[in-house]
Amino acid sequence: QQPVQSPQAVILREGEDAVINCSSSKALYSVHWYRQKHGEAPVFLMILLKGGEQKGHEKISASFNEKKQQSSLYLTASQLSYSGTYFCGTEEGTNAGKSTFGDGTTLTVKP
Amino acid sequence: DVKVTQSSRYLVKRTGEKVFLECVQDMDHENMFWYRQDPGLGLRLIYFSYDVKMKEKGDIPEGYSVSREKKERFSLILESASTNQTSMYLCASSALRDRTYEQYFGPGTRLTVT
Numbered sequence: 001q002q003p004v005q006s007p008q009a010v011i012l013r014e015g016e017d018a019v020i021n022c023s024s025s026k027a028l029y030s031v032h033w034y035r036q037k038h039g040e041a042p043v044f045l046m047i048l049l050k051g052g053e054q055k056g057h058e059k060i061s062a063s064f065n066e067k068k069q070q071s072s073l074y075l076t077a078s079q080l081s082y083s084g085t086y087f088c089g090t091e092e093g094t095n096a097g098k099s100t101f102g103d104g105t106t107l108t109v110k111p
Numbered sequence: 112d113v114k115v116t117q118s119s120r121y122l123v124k125r126t127g128e129k130v131f132l133e134c135v136q137d138m139d140h141e142n143m144f145w146y147r148q149d150p151g152l153g154l155r156l157i158y159f160s161y162d163v164k165m166k167e168k169g170d171i172p173e174g175y176s177v178s179r180e181k182k183e184r185f186s187l188i189l190e191s192a193s194t195n196q197t198s199m200y201l202c203a204s205s206a207l208r209d210r211t212y213e214q215y216f217g218p219g220t221r222l223t224v225t
Contacts, residue, residue, distance in 0.1 A: 002153070002170075030211040041115075041201065041216035042154070049210060087154060089214070097142040097161060097205055097212040100170075103153035 001025055003090045005102035012078050012109050020073040020105045022088030031064050031071040032089040032099055035082075042087060045073075078109045114138070115217035117202050123223045130189040132220050134202030142205040142212060143185035145169075145177060147198045148219070154201065160185055192224045 003024040010018050022031060030049045034042040048064035048071055059076040075082055085106045089099035118133035136143065144159040146169075156169030158177040166177050174196060178186045185204075189196055200220045205212040 032211075032213065034214075034216075041218050042214075044213050044215070047208065047211050047213060089154075091211060098144075098156070098159055098167075098169075099212070099214065100156070101146075101154040103151065 002100055003088055003102040005086075005088060005105050007105060008103070009106040010108070012107070014080060014109055014111055015077050016109075018075045018078060018107060020075075020086050020088075020107070022071045022073070022090070022102055024069045024090050026069065026090075026092055028064075028066070028069050028090050029093040030091045031062075032091070033062055033071075033073050034087045034089065035084045036087065036104075037084040045086075075107070078107075080109050080111065083107055083109045115202055115204055115215050117200075117217040117220050119220050120218060121221050121223075123225065124189075124192050125225055126193060128189075128192050128224075130192045130222065130224075132187040132189075132200055132202075132222070134185045134187070134204075134217055135183055136185075136204040136215070137183065138204065138206060138215075139182065140204035140206050140215075141182075143179065144203040144205070144214065145175070145185065145187045146201045146203065147171065148201055149198050157187065189222075192222075194224050196222065197224045198222060 033045040036042040050066045085104040145157040146154045160179040202217040203214040205214045
């Protein structure tokens, strides 16, 4: 079953913060986050495993709440280069290697 | 760097034609995937393969088949193309990292069926 992402779209000014959520109704083993710029392939950002581990990559970090089966992606002090569509991919423990992706959240950062 | 390549960036075919989309990865990954991407629908899994000659249906396999004769190559076949198969097709491969699988995507093939 496809995870649900929210919001569907967000518009920011440079320097503002954003949070993108990804929720699943199933027990998850991991959550992956990807960013896709217009006309390009999705690019991997980070993986979170069950256990509530939080990760960071420059000013982009994420958390995974195992009890809620929810992951959140945090974009701090956004830059123009952050614009794109963000996808979460969820992996259940029984489907090693196979992820189900959400519909995506379109982030637009304006000067 | 992992490289996933797809045979065409843009393809135009007629209704009823048999269409082959090719994907090649150069990192000896076990898993390979075919997705279709449509506006508002995200990435939907068509088929995936976890080994040579092994395949498993994804969420939307109807109208598609796949072939994996070699580890590095995964082909998507549209047996008889229809206009509702007009879409962006993305191939991906995955490797084990941090106890889970990170996917690497190809550039995509935008298929138009007329």
